[in-house]
Amino acid sequence: DAGVTQSPTHLIKTRGQQVTLRCSPKSGHDTVSWYQQALGQGPQFIFQYYEEEERQRGNFPDRFSGHQFPNYSSELNVNALLLGDSALYLCASSSSGQLYNEQFFGPGTRLTVL
Amino acid sequence: GDSVTQMEGPVTLSEEAFLTINCTYTATGYPSLFWYVQYPGEGLQLLLKATKADDKGSNKGFEATYRKETTSFHLEKGSVQVSDSAVYFCALRKSSGDKLTFGTGTRLAVRP
Numbered sequence: 001d002a003g004v005t006q007s008p009t010h011l012i013k014t015r016g017q018q019v020t021l022r023c024s025p026k027s028g029h030d031t032v033s034w035y036q037q038a039l040g041q042g043p044q045f046i047f048q049y050y051e052e053e054e055r056q057r058g059n060f061p062d063r064f065s066g067h068q069f070p071n072y073s074s075e076l077n078v079n080a081l082l083l084g085d086s087a088l089y090l091c092a093s094s095s096s097g098q099l100y101n102e103q104f105f106g107p108g109t110r111l112t113v114l
Numbered sequence: 115g116d117s118v119t120q121m122e123g124p125v126t127l128s129e130e131a132f133l134t135i136n137c138t139y140t141a142t143g144y145p146s147l148f149w150y151v152q153y154p155g156e157g158l159q160l161l162l163k164a165t166k167a168d169d170k171g172s173n174k175g176f177e178a179t180y181r182k183e184t185t186s187f188h189l190e191k192g193s194v195q196v197s198d199s200a201v202y203f204c205a206l207r208k209s210s211g212d213k214l215t216f217g218t219g220t221r222l223a224v225r226p
Contacts, residue, residue: 004157033213042118042203042216043158056213090157094211101210105150105157 002027004093004106012112013081021076021109025093031055032074033103034066037088049074050096078111086113116141118204120217127194128225135189135220137178137204145206147171147180147187148214152201161189161202199224 005024013019025032031050035043045058049068068074072093078085088110092103121136139147146165150158162171167182176191187204204217 031211035214040218042205042218043214045213045215048213050211058213092158092214096211102160102163103214105159107155107157 004091004104006089006091006106006109008109009107010110010112012114014114015081015083017081017113018077018079019081019111021078021089021091021111023074023076023091023093023106025072025074025091026104029093029095029104030072031094031096031101032068032072033092033094034074034076035090035092036060037090037108039087043090046076081113083113086111116145116206116208116215118206118215118217120202120204120220123201123219123221124223125220126223126225129196130193131224133189133191133194133198133222135202135204135222137187137189137217139185139187139204139206141185141206141208141215143208144182145208146210147178148205148207149176149178149187149189150203150205150216152203152219154200158203194222194224196224196226198222 033048034046037043047057052068063079088108090108091106094103148163149161151161162173164171164180170179201219205214
């Protein structure tokens with residue numbers, strides 16, 4: 001059973017560009033959450049998708065947007081990249097049908113903005 | 115708002131030493147509490163959790179007790195190994211399905 005997978009592993013972009021990161025949830029999971037982890041910091045919640053809709057959102061600007069597909073996979077899009085967007089982006093999946101709804105994390109995509 | 119405070123690292127110990135990593139939280143209501151571990155180059159793995167006051171979470175020799183009176187969830191292990199070297203994150207969640215709020219992480223280095 002594959003866990004949460006993310007692509008690409010690493011990405012280098014320049015300021016002002018746009019980027020799309022992808023996540024496939026663990027089998028049986030229907031909810032996807034995205035987190036940003038800056039170097040030396042804890043992960044910060046960006047948003048969560050369930051039933052193809054954004055259900056919760058953290059304190060991130062509108063440059064950060066997402067999408068969830070019918071197969072529960074998800075994309076994170078960031079427009080007009082800033083140097084400060086350089087971070088490890090983590091995807092976590094969970095099942096709405098489980099009592100404690102544990103989140104399982106992928107290995108992350110490391111984004112470098114030059 | 116909700117927040118988690120962890121002791122700053124790095125924490126450097128010799129193999130077989132006793133480990134304590136302090137974690138306190140601020141939140142309304144009765145959050146669930148978690149410890150996650152991040153090994154070099156990897157994502158986060160759930161280490162243990164506790165969902166209500168006085169619960170003790172345990173896994174792989176690590177333990178943490180949910181203390182509502184002191185709003186704490188300190189991580190302990192009686193005898194660390196070199197393979198325990200990683201970054202440890204304390205986190206809270208207000209309700210099932212809700213976002214996780216993380217501390218800044220504590221790096222542990224264990225010397226042979």
